[in-house]
Amino acid sequence: xxxxxxxxxxxxxxxxxxxxxxxxxxxxxxxxxxxxxxxxxxxxxxxxxxxxxxxxxxxxxxxxxxxxxxxxxxxxxxxxxxxxxxxxxxxxxxxxxxxxxxxxxxxxxxxxxxxxxxxxxxxxxxxxxxxxxxxxxxxxxxxxxxxxxxxxxxxxxxxxxxxxxxxxxxxxxxxxxxxxxxxxxxxxxxxxxxxxxxxxxxxxxxxxxxxxxxxxxxxxxxxxxxxxxxxxxxxxxxxxxxxxxxxxxxxxxxxxxxxxxxxxxxxxxxxxxxxxxxxxxxxxxxx
Amino acid sequence: xxxxxxxxxxxxxxxxxxxxxxxxxxxxxxxxxxxxxxxxxxxxxxxxxxxxxxxxxxxxxxxxxxxxxxxxxxxxxxxxxxxxxxxxxxxxxxxxxxxxxxxxxxxxxxxxxxxxxxxxxxxxxxxxxxxxxxxxxxxxxxxxxxxxxxxxxxxxxxxxxxxxxxxxxxxxxxxxxxxxxxxxxxxxxxxxxxxxxxxxxxxxxxxxxxxxxxxxxxxxxxxxxxxxxxxxxxxxxxxxxxxxxxxxxxxx
Amino acid sequence: xxxxxxxxxxxxxxxxxxxxxxxxxxxxxxxxxxxxxxxxxxxxxxxxxxxxxxxxxxxxxxxxxxxxxxxxxxxxxxxxxxxxxxxxxxxxxxxxxxxxxxxxxxxxxxxxxxxxxxxxxxxxxxxxxxxxxxxxxxxxxxxxxxxxxxxxxxxxxxxxxxxxxxxxxxxxxxxxxxxxxxxxxxxxxxxxxxxxxxxxxxxxxxxxxxxxxxxxxxxxxxxxxxxxxxxxxxxxxxxxxxxxxxxxxxxxxxxxxxxxxxxxxxxxxxxxxxxxxxxxxxxxxxxxxx
Numbered sequence: 001x002x003x004x005x006x007x008x009x010x011x012x013x014x015x016x017x018x019x020x021x022x023x024x025x026x027x028x029x030x031x032x033x034x035x036x037x038x039x040x041x042x043x044x045x046x047x048x049x050x051x052x053x054x055x056x057x058x059x060x061x062x063x064x065x066x067x068x069x070x071x072x073x074x075x076x077x078x079x080x081x082x083x084x085x086x087x088x089x090x091x092x093x094x095x096x097x098x099x100x101x102x103x104x105x106x107x108x109x110x111x112x113x114x115x116x117x118x119x120x121x122x123x124x125x126x127x128x129x130x131x132x133x134x135x136x137x138x139x140x141x142x143x144x145x146x147x148x149x150x151x152x153x154x155x156x157x158x159x160x161x162x163x164x165x166x167x168x169x170x171x172x173x174x175x176x177x178x179x180x181x182x183x184x185x186x187x188x189x190x191x192x193x194x195x196x197x198x199x200x201x202x203x204x205x206x207x208x209x210x211x212x213x214x215x216x217x218x219x220x221x222x223x224x225x226x227x228x229x230x231x232x233x234x235x236x237x238x239x240x241x242x243x244x245x246x247x248x249x250x251x252x253x254x255x256x257x258x259x260x261x262x263x264x265x266x267x268x269x270x271x272x273x274x275x276x277x278x279x280x281x282x283x284x285x286x287x
Numbered sequence: 288x289x290x291x292x293x294x295x296x297x298x299x300x301x302x303x304x305x306x307x308x309x310x311x312x313x314x315x316x317x318x319x320x321x322x323x324x325x326x327x328x329x330x331x332x333x334x335x336x337x338x339x340x341x342x343x344x345x346x347x348x349x350x351x352x353x354x355x356x357x358x359x360x361x362x363x364x365x366x367x368x369x370x371x372x373x374x375x376x377x378x379x380x381x382x383x384x385x386x387x388x389x390x391x392x393x394x395x396x397x398x399x400x401x402x403x404x405x406x407x408x409x410x411x412x413x414x415x416x417x418x419x420x421x422x423x424x425x426x427x428x429x430x431x432x433x434x435x436x437x438x439x440x441x442x443x444x445x446x447x448x449x450x451x452x453x454x455x456x457x458x459x460x461x462x463x464x465x466x467x468x469x470x471x472x473x474x475x476x477x478x479x480x481x482x483x484x485x486x487x488x489x490x491x492x493x494x495x496x497x498x499x500x501x502x503x504x505x506x507x508x509x510x511x512x513x514x515x516x517x518x519x520x521x522x523x524x525x526x527x528x529x530x531x532x533x534x535x536x537x538x539x
Numbered sequence: 540x541x542x543x544x545x546x547x548x549x550x551x552x553x554x555x556x557x558x559x560x561x562x563x564x565x566x567x568x569x570x571x572x573x574x575x576x577x578x579x580x581x582x583x584x585x586x587x588x589x590x591x592x593x594x595x596x597x598x599x600x601x602x603x604x605x606x607x608x609x610x611x612x613x614x615x616x617x618x619x620x621x622x623x624x625x626x627x628x629x630x631x632x633x634x635x636x637x638x639x640x641x642x643x644x645x646x647x648x649x650x651x652x653x654x655x656x657x658x659x660x661x662x663x664x665x666x667x668x669x670x671x672x673x674x675x676x677x678x679x680x681x682x683x684x685x686x687x688x689x690x691x692x693x694x695x696x697x698x699x700x701x702x703x704x705x706x707x708x709x710x711x712x713x714x715x716x717x718x719x720x721x722x723x724x725x726x727x728x729x730x731x732x733x734x735x736x737x738x739x740x741x742x743x744x745x746x747x748x749x750x751x752x753x754x755x756x757x758x759x760x761x762x763x764x765x766x767x768x769x770x771x772x773x774x775x776x777x778x779x780x781x782x783x784x785x786x787x788x789x790x791x792x793x794x795x796x797x798x799x800x801x802x803x804x805x806x807x808x809x810x811x812x813x814x815x816x817x818x819x820x821x822x823x824x825x826x827x828x829x
Contacts, residue, residue, distance in 0.1 A: 031629050079809075082816045084628060085572050089767050090812040092760075093805040100801035111798060141404035143388065143395070146381070150389045153378035160338055161453065162364040162393035201760065205636060212633045217380065241648050248641035255634045256622040265380070265433065 013129035017183030019222035029152030034095025042181025068181020113195035215261020297346035324509035369455035387417035390452035552785020558762025559777035567772030577759020578642035583740025612733030770821025
């Protein structure tokens with residue numbers, strides 16, 4: 001594999017992890033605009049533990065992820081009392097505060113950034129992203145995923161049917177934060193450097209952008225969205241300075257035509273039905 | 288024997304306006320009861336208070352002997368009470384079968400159940416049970432459809448089946464026959480009779496008096512949030528206050 | 540020293556205030572968090588700069604920049620807002636972000652990513668009150684912002700169009716039932732919020748004498764923060780929030796350091812959202828009916 005291609009695929013792997021971190025709460029109807037903050041927690045925590053306490057990465061990365069998840073849990077409980085745009089803005093503010101705190105933390109280099117000694121190669125990153133995808137696929141087969149949609153669709157009725165709406169929301173939020181922290185920790189160890197400025201609003205916002213582009217109705221949406229957003233600008237590289245402008249136009253037009261995103265439940269169901277119809281036709285021919 | 292539902296001195300105001308005042312009645316186990324009254328009498332408000340959508344201002348609500356007056360709305364289904372909704376409230380992005388699975392939640396509320404990958408098993412017992420419940424109402428053909436696009440009558444019955452899947456012993460049905468055509472109404476009546484045969488107690492808000500007459504043994508009449516009469520429909524009909532309450536409204 | 544910083548904070552706050560009012564019009568009436576507004580803010584400053592460097596008279600440059608912002612806002616209405624009615628609330632937000640990215644990159648292609656020096660249009664005169672120094676441009680901006688907001692508040696409460704807008708804000712359905720032509724009002728609101736944002740951009744350029752394709756982000760996001768701190772949908776909330784955020788920013792730069800601005804400003808926002816989500820001046824949401 002060429003160095004260029006590997007580089008692009010590594011970026012893709014990070015974007016996929018970030019996408020699922022946004023997807024989990026979004027599937028329950030909560031827009032998290034502060035995902036970069038949780039990535040920063042995972043990145044700095046894992047970097048700090050390996051650098052200063054010589055922890056092995058296999059211990060430091062999960063701890064970084066867990067710290068991000070814990071922050072999501074502790075902050076999610078009060079913040080998730082708000083809904084809709086208020087929640088989006090609360091998470092937005094949260095992301096800003098977290099990265100600003102790291103910017104001012106001299107113990108991890110402050111504004112100058114923080115070099116990280118332990119290195120994870122591309123294969124490690126790919127494996128991490130694959131692990132996140134498998135976890136998400138697993139969750140999508142459970143009642144948990146069912147309740148995410150139920151809570152988004154009609155929280156009042158979900159509550160009357162006995163589903164703990166707050167519990168599901170906080171769990172989705174905290175789990176999303178843990179996934180973000182997990183990706184952030186790998187980011188730190190792959191690039192061997194973290195700086196607070198990287199984990200800014202635009203990182204959060206772009207992640208949300210490609211999750212919505214892919215579609216939140218199915219578990220495949222974020223994967224497709226992340227892949228498209230990573231690879232399409234690379235393909236547009238020929239028209240270098242125009243590529244982001246063209247890309248933005250594409251997003252605007254696409255969302256106007258297909259606001260539910262690229263991959264939807266009806267799309268998947270249609271495909272499945274075509275397959276089973278085909279199978280039925282084949283078996284009747286055989287008979 | 289404790290009543291399925293016992294309401295004592297129930298009072299509720301919205302922005303200073305009394306919606307329910309000092310309302311008391313009981314629904315004995317196995318006695319199908321109708322809650323009737325002119326529009327705006329407070330029937331749906333009673334349902335919302337019993338299910339916990341609103342908190343009460345005064346009074347007590349007891350379900351199967353358990354005081355639920357101050358119980359969080361989420362926990363009340365655990366005392367054996369479930370409800371349907373006047374303007375059908377199904378999760379539009381889920382399939383019919385998935386709506387049924389949400390209905391089963393209260394009987395499968397453990398962490399293990401939450402994380403069981405049931406979708407990997409085509410014949411998981413939850414799906415089988417949900418399909419059987421749908422089949423009893425002749426709805427199995429719709430099982431894999433997304434709810435949003437289905438016809439009104441079908442969604443209405445799905446809402447009812449979902450309520451039954453909670454395994455409740457008391458079902459509150461908010462205008463189950465509204466908007467149904469005569470054959471759908473007959474199917475609904477048969478369905479409710481099957482439920483009654485299983486020992487489920489029904490409390491029904493309904494405007495169709497023929498329908499009420501055909502299934503209910505007892506009727507509670509509300510007007511302006513107060514109980515004005517109670518008893519068998521034939522007797523309540525003769526009541527002077529009931530007649531006055533209905534004068535000028537189309538249900539008379 | 541403190542009094543001087545308070546004055547500077549209020550000046551910056553006036554810019555945030557205009558942005559917050561622009562956001563609050565879109566949120567309060569249309570329930571649309573319009574993230575293209577920071578782009579329109581930038582367009583106001585950048586295009587005015589562009590037209591001035593091309594040699595146009597200043598007044599013409601300003602008018603052209605405002606007109607362009609209004610026009611772009613109509614495109615936002617057509618492509619980001621109108622097709623999304625009845626869908627998930629996040630989607631128009633994403634499309635409007637698409638417009639922000641588009642506008643930034645178009646300016647980037649034409650002007651490059653560097654900060655450009657905006658010409659000093661107002662004589663560098665200062666008024667002195669005791670120890671206080673107040674620039675003419677600063678004072679003019681503050682007065683203009685306040686007048687604009689006063690006028691808008693009068694317009695909404697005292698004209699028939701204003702009353703129509705408030706009816707739409709209360710309930711879209713009621714407005715339609717009452718025969719209010721929302722098809723005409725909605726584009727009008729988009730133009731109004733675009734003009735507010737672009738005027739804020741112009742004032743920023745005149746005051747701080749610098750423009751760049753990305754000048755809208757920081758100011759725009761703080762405008763959103765100001766709107767929420769004050770209370771979404773309330774004009775006076777936006778005024779209060781804008782001034783508070785401006786003060787918080789200037790005072791924390793002066794007394795603690797530039798790097799902590801985001802902690803104080805967004806920390807304030809977060810605190811408000813947790814303690815009083817409806818904002819300082821705002822009504823709490825009620826639980827839905829079944």
